[in-house]
Amino acid sequence: MLTKLTNWSRLKSPWILHLNTGACNACDIEVVAALTPRFDVERFGILLKATPRHADVIVCTGPATRQMKDRLVRIYEQTPDPKFVIAVGACAMSGCVYRGAYNVLGGIDQVIPVDVYVPGCPVRPDAVIDGVVKLLNKLKG
């Protein structure tokens, strides 16, 4: 009964933390644009949270720079279980144009485990929503 209830509430209110790990800002504004009236992810109960301790889902953008690596791990550890990571954009997936640069690790999955990849350079807000909804379906069954 209790697990059913927690699962239900988890599905209805996936709170996200937006984390930039060296992205060019394009994916970041598209993630924010997904929160605004045209796309409005709040109708799925998705809310942008300020601290990792309140979040269920970490939305990561950017190719993971060396400087951000330790911070990324720390933020991942601060997020309470169960936690999920969405890699948003081509950079977060593989490094995009920055692949091979000396200060770039080339993808979020080099540092922390990733559940959903959303392609695009930059992603469209619709794609972000699609990614989150796919994650919710994964949770369901």
Next chain:
Amino acid sequence: MKFQIPIGPQHPALKEPISLRMTVEGEIIREADIRLGYNHRGLEKLAEQRTWIQNIYLTERICGICSHSHTTCYVQGVEKLMELEPPKRGLYIRTLVAELERIHSHLLWLGVAGHEAGFDSFFMYTWRDREIVMDILEIISGNRVHYGINTIGGVRRDLDDGQVKHILDSLEILRKRSEYYKNLGTTEPSFVARLAGVGYLSKEDAIALCAVGPTLRASGVPMDVRKDDPYAVYGEIPFEVCTADTCDVLGRTVVRIQELFQCYNIIEYLLKNLPAGPVAVRAPRRAKPNEVVSRYEAPRGENIHYIKSNGTDKPERLKVRAPTLGNYAATIKMLKNGFIADVPLIFAAIDPCICCAERAVSLVDVRTGQEKIISMNALKQLSLKISAGKVRKREAEWPL
């Protein structure tokens, strides 16, 4: 009693990773220090390994909000190096996209300023109207954020009559909405009270600390590259440089709202006087050995690219001075003797684009905590010493 408060790199008030360290006495900030490097990706080095054309798409990804600024600045420089003269129609379309980008950036900023001031409905309103501009950009270029419209010697896509009509119709809606924001932003008592007097930067300080863009213009200095050193077709377009003399966040808001109206006028002028003809000329693959400095007025201020060619199809050096970097020194001045609660607002008021500004490298010795700036030659020597006898980079496999 003094305390040190670190803010960032991941912090609710910041959208991008940056670290601010503030020494406070009670509520008042006495010292401020900005730490950079969380977003440093090594873009200038990457640029040296790619061809002139490939670099357009690389410079586009320096920043997602002012992507057109960086490509235009780069492309203008390369055109000078290759001694190319882009056709008039190409320049008009390039300027059109630049102005649309300015509108979308300023609307975005207005929203963020509203959000930081605790006025979230303002944020939602401006971002809703920003989608109109994003639609226009998508119609013109096929993309919402990275337009990819610039190419060496012109632009890649032409405009047709349907698109022109759509843009003019959308401008009417935007004008009406901006009028509303102007009233709201300058007369709504609680909003004005929150912004007025915050982040004071006097005219003398603004000049001495090399502030750029709306931050400088809000301190009463009418400086705009579009007017002072016209590039593209700005020499023949009638427009005004907007300034304010309140020297605070309110002034920066007013300057940006006024610039929105100038943008609408410029776009209308461009579309009504759009010349016929081709949009691009063919560009050579190599550039003669030379060097060039290219200036561009990005939405955040003056953007400078320095490009050096050596006769091959790749640049020898590309140096980017993004507008945000020019504003950091002024930000520290603005933060000093202010309240902690004003930090997000003051910091947001320069419209920081951290990904643009992450260019410099300073080395920190982890064991001693000592920080030093190393010269390029010393760095070269060091790298030679370390890599002596190892596989050459071209043959080496990427460790990831």
